[in-house]
Amino acid sequence: MRSVISDILEDGGIDVVTTARDGREAVEAVMESEPDVVTMDVEMPEMNGIEAVEEIMTARPTPVLMLSAHTDENADVTFEALEKGAVDFFTKPGGEVSMEMSRLKDQLVDMVRSVAEVDVTGDGGGHQPGRSEPSITPDSVVKNATLVIGSSTGGPTVVEQILSELPVGADLRILVVQHMPTDFTGRFATRLNKRSEYAVREAGDGDRIGGGEALVAAGGSHMEVSNYRSGRLRVALTEDDPVNSVRPSVDVTMESAAEVIDDPLVGVILTGMGTDGARGIQAIKAASGTTLAQDEASSAVYGMPKRAVETGAVDTVCPLDELSDRILDAINAEVH
Known part of the structure; x- marks a missing residue:
């Protein structure tokens, strides 16, 4: 070898x-x-x-x-x-x-x-142990909000940090698309489930989730939002051709979410190489959703976030340590 x-x-x-x-x-x-x-x-x-x-x-x-x-x-x-x-x-x-x-x-x-090309000499904007936990309850946030996260190179630990910081009181429906091969996404979902207040599992075809639940796109399959009703969404898994040379593709999930979901929607693009997620972010923005991207300093690879920002459809670019707070700001009932 x-x-x-x-x-x-x-x-x-x-x-x-x-x-x-x-x-x-x-x-x-x-x-x-x-x-x-x-x-x-x-x-x-x-x-x-x-x-x-x-x-x-x-x-x-x-x-x-x-x-x-x-x-x-x-x-x-x-x-x-x-x-x-x-x-x-x-x-x-x-x-x-x-x-x-x-x-x-x-x-x-x-x-x-x-x-x-990755700078591993600093903390990369990593988690700060002294970070205060936000006070969030279902009454303080808009109802039936959905969060879609897309990431690639350097993403697993970043996704893990964000989900660990999001209180289940926010009542989000969370979809995670991490570029990762078959056999790894299931273990990734298990790790996220242990480290988050949310109930996290690998997506299966036809799976439904409501508030307080999260799905991780299965390696080798695209995850589409196929149906949304009364705060619960259903996903379909397909083996259609790769998009942006990857499967699962962030664009596929974000674009389908923007098309199907008529409640508050938040899209986040994290560290990763390539262009996947740029079209998805545009679709979420066009659907009146809130769009966020990780900044260059805290990204292992500033490829996907950069391409998303270049579309002009990203509302806020911020370091990793601020992303969970900005997500919560986006669904804060008082702000809206």
């Missing part, structure tokens, strides 16, 4: 300065070679990926792209590595790695280049 990945990256114009057999060697190699970016396997002998990422972030903060297999165990470990400071992850194919990796080489090269 190290040889295959090295060849792919070299062919893509990336200089591979060294390789390592395990996490301990990887930490030493980072200290000696001072690379721009590291690709790190999740499971390794001597020292695993989580431990290696933690040591690298302490000794010499360097952008890390995790390489993870399609298994539940690897998904859990990958999310832990993201918590420790890894920027994103790339799912390794099973079977004959050389054949499958070659098929995915363009995606891997693009991800390595994108991750290499």
Whole structure:
């Protein structure tokens, strides 16, 4: 695998300065070679990926792209590595790695280049432990509001922070579209459910949610809002062609929400590479919804938020630590 990945990256114009057999060697190699970016396997002998990422972030903060297999165990470990400071992850194919990796080489090269641009030396606008919790009740917010969140590179920990800060008293219906492969979105939903007051689950075709509930778009499927009545919305999952080269697509969910939902609607675009979400934000704005975007300083990759802002349809651009408050402002009954 190290040889295959090295060849792919070299062919893509990336200089591979060294390789390592395990996490301990990887930490030493980072200290000696001072690379721009590291690709790190999740499971390794001597020292695993989580431990290696933690040591690298302490000794010499360097952008890390995790390489993870399609298994539940690897998904859990990958999310832990993201918590420790890894920027994103790339799912390794099973079977004959050389054949499958070659098929995915363009995606891997693009991800390595994108991750290499991330500044991991600061806190990135991360969570402030002393942040005061807002006082919110169903009586203080507009009725039947829906929140749609779209994110990609660097998004999992950001989404987790926002959902952990939103009080269930706000009575939101929440739809999350995080660019993530099949087998990972279910574990992501489980993590969000544990860390949020909201009841969070991976979306299934035909699922309905009401206030205090959230759905995470399933990897490999678009999530469309198919029906909305009396404060409850229904979603449909489709395997239509990728939109903006991704599936699930933020645009698909946001555009369908804007078309179907006639109650208050809030759209948020978070860190990520690419253009997905720009059309969706325009659709929500056109439907008289409120639109927000994460600012450049707190975004791991200022791609998706930048493209959304460039449309002129974003109401407010703000750092991560202010986003949950701005969401609550948008549904504050006194403001409206």
